Amino acid sequence: MLMFAMANMPAPPEPAATPLRLAGVTKRFRIAKREITALGDVHAETSPGLVTGLIGPDGAGKTTLMRLVAGLLSLDEGRIEVFGTDVSTEALKVQGMISYMPQRFGLYEDLTVQENLDLYADLNGVPQADRSASYTELLHMTGLAPFTSRLAxxxxxxxxQKLGLACTLIRPPRLLLLDEPTVGVDPVSRRELWQIVDHLVRQAGMSVLLSTAYLDEAERCDEVLLLHEGQLIGSGQPEAFTQTMAGRSFHAHAPGVPKRALQAVLTATPGVTDALIQGEAVRLVLDEGTTPETIQxxxxxxxxxxxxxxRFEDRFVDLLRAQNGAKPRAALSPPPSGGSSTAMRAAIEVAHLTKRFGAFTAVDDISFTVKRGEIFGLLGANGAGKSTTFRMLCGLLPATGGQLKVDGYDLRRAAAAARGRLGYMAQKFSLYGDLSVLQNLHFFAAAYGLRGAxxxxRINWALSEFELAPFADATSRDLPLGFKQRLALACALMHEPDILFLDEPTxxxxxxxxxxxWQRINALAEGGVTVLVTTHFMDEAEYCDHLVIxxxxxxxxxxxxxxxKHAARSSALPDPTMEDAFIALIHADSGQEQAA
Structure with missing residues (x-):
């Protein structure tokens, strides 16, 4: 738990009535021969001393808007005011009132924590006399005091994430811009960041504009702006959006029907807006005007x-479905054959696995078994050893000790043979950005030994199944993130692997x-493919048949x-979420270590 004592930090000036006003904001980009409207005629205002959430899917225009407000991009049309000051005509004055934390934190990784703070203090003109007190408060607030000499x-x-925020706050702003600050970090770190943001708003009086891909975080905001394809499709308090969905959300059970199969059929059922696996049930959202009795x-x-x-997410998905004018896609068809995956033996066997880097033990004597056709989740805080374990299971990193078997192959003796059975989708987009979609598919098909007809x-299958044909000649780095994900999964499945490794794929x-x-992954599992996945979305853990934390x-x-979740249940938390259970385990372990 983070503690706060920011009395010595200089408070930001008293905010004006309107931290941010957008009037007809329009921004276009030209990519090759195409002109893309990133933002089109956006009108909105934010309120002082509140957290305003900027919510929208990939490509909605969130980062473009952040960069426009920060004066890093120029408008094509419209006007942006920060506390009544026009960003276009007085950019330097506006930049003196705001601080901006970009998606990748803006850190210098070859500098230490202290050197990063010093650099940002220099860039922001913080007097030497004021630095010691600010450093003390920031390091205390973020819990980084013991790590000042560690390289970023x-x-x-x-x-x-917390160092990036500390550097952003080296000069306390009137308006703080946070661009998806919690993407790719674990639930404990997410909650700690929200504690800091809440403190800044409630105690220091800052106004905050925060974009996020986590819809549960929208519910923590005081107000939200919803963006979709560059258009503002809604604004207001999160509770107001949630209330419009009253009477439309249900848990569904059917005797004798596995949850994955039930979700698949409900997804394609008329009258259903959304169907998600949640524990042993399927969480169902019905179309407006549809009654439970009519669902057949x-x-x-x-x-x-x-x-x-x-939930807020119900309304957000409902709005996106209305904007797209399309229902959820049916499950992957046809699923890969699974090759030799006909036996019921274990697909992955890990016994006393250990990995050391010098004196540092990254993976410490772990054991588990993954059954064939199972979706197996590997969860943990940042730095828990998940990615190291993944790389060893894929044969990309040798183990220091223990036993590893994948599809019956001992990875310490037959790593090359085992890799031929595997598909791997990396945490970051790892395909060739300079190649087109079609060229990437040809390259990976050849790499997996596919020839001729x-x-x-398989290439035709990938273009059709993942709806990539319209983008076949597009350079892969220019694809929207969702299509990059499709292409990465298509390449991983090109050779119809028995086992699929997914490292934070969403x-x-x-x-x-x-x-x-997840519709595709569920269908693959139903077809006999074994899936091992890491994720920081705790609701995605519900899709897994088995979990290791x-x-x-x-x-x-x-x-x-x-x-x-049952183990985390208490009188204070009678109905814990998967995130609650995760955080309870991490805190309990930290408490035991401190006691020891």
Whole structure:
């Protein structure tokens, strides 16, 4: 738990009535021969001393708007005012009133924590006499005081996030701009950042504009602006959006029907807006005007629907569906054959796995088994050892000790043979940005040993199944993030692997793209493909048949999402979420370490 004592930090000046006013804001970009309207005729205002959430799917225009407000881009049309000052005509004055934290934190990774703070203090003209008190407060607030001599590049994602925020606050602003500050960091770090933001707003009186891909974070904002394809599609308090969904959200059960199969059929059922796996149930959102009695999924008998409280995410997805004019896509068809995955033996066996880098133990004597056709989740805080474990399982990193078997192959003896059974989708887009979509598909098909008619068949399958044909000649780095994700998954599945590794595959992707992605993954699992996934979206852990939660290279807990939530249940928390369960485990482990 972070503690705050910011009395010595200079308070920002008293804010004016309107921190941010947008009037007809329009911004266009030209990519190759295409002109793209990133923002079109946006009108909005924010309120002083509040957190305003900027919510929208990938490509909605959130980062463009942030950069326009910060004076880093120029408007094509319209006007932006910060506390009554026109950004276009008085950019320097506006930049003196704001601080901007970009998506990648803006850190210098070859400098230490202290050197980064010194650099930002120099850039912001902070007097030497004021620095010591500011440093003390910022380091205390972010919990970074013990790490001032550590290189920024060696910090975990959550620690980088907090250092980026500390550097942004080296000169306390009147308006703080945070561009998706929590993407790719664990739930503990997300909550800690929100504690800091809440403190800044409530105690220091700052106004904050914060963009986020996590829709549960929208509910923590005082007000929200909803963007979609450069258009403002809604604004107001989050509760107002949630209330419009009253009576439309349910939990669905059907005796004898597995949850993945039930979700798949409900997704394609008329009258259904959204269907998500949540524990052992399917969370259902119905179209406006549809009653539970009219929901009749084909081939399912005994369907029982019980009302649940609506969420902000329900309304957001409802609005996006209305904007897109399309229902959820059906499951992946046809699923890969799974090759040799016909036996019921374990797909992945890990026994006493250890990995050391010099004196540092990244993975410490862990053991688990993944069954064939199972979706297995590997969760943990930043720096827990998940990615290191992943790389060892993929044969990309040798283990220091222990045993690793993938599809029956001992990775310490037959890594090359095992890799031929695997598909791997990296945490960051790792395809060739200078190549077109089609060229990437050809390259990976060849890399996996596909030849002749078989190669052409799989490439045609990928273009059709992932709806990439219209982008076949587009340079892959210019694709929207959702289509980059599709292309990365298509390349990973080109050779029809038995086992699929997904390392935080949906980080930064909008809710509709995430739903489409998981429909595909569920269908692959139903077709016999084993899936091992890491994710920081705790609601995605609900899709997993089994979970392992790691911290500091060790396994803290294993089980189903329902079992882990049940273990976290208490009188103070009678109905914990998966995020609550995760954070309870991490805090309990930290408490035990401190006691020891």
């Amino acid at each position: 590049g060696r910090l975990s994602g959550g620690m980088k 999924p084909p081939g399912v008998s005994g369907l029982a629907l019980s009302p649940v409280a609506p 078989r190669r052409n068949e 980080s930064g992707v909008d809710p509709l793209a995430r739903r489409e992605f 790691m911290a500091q290279g060790r396994i803290l807990a294993t089980g189903t999402s329902e079992a882990l």
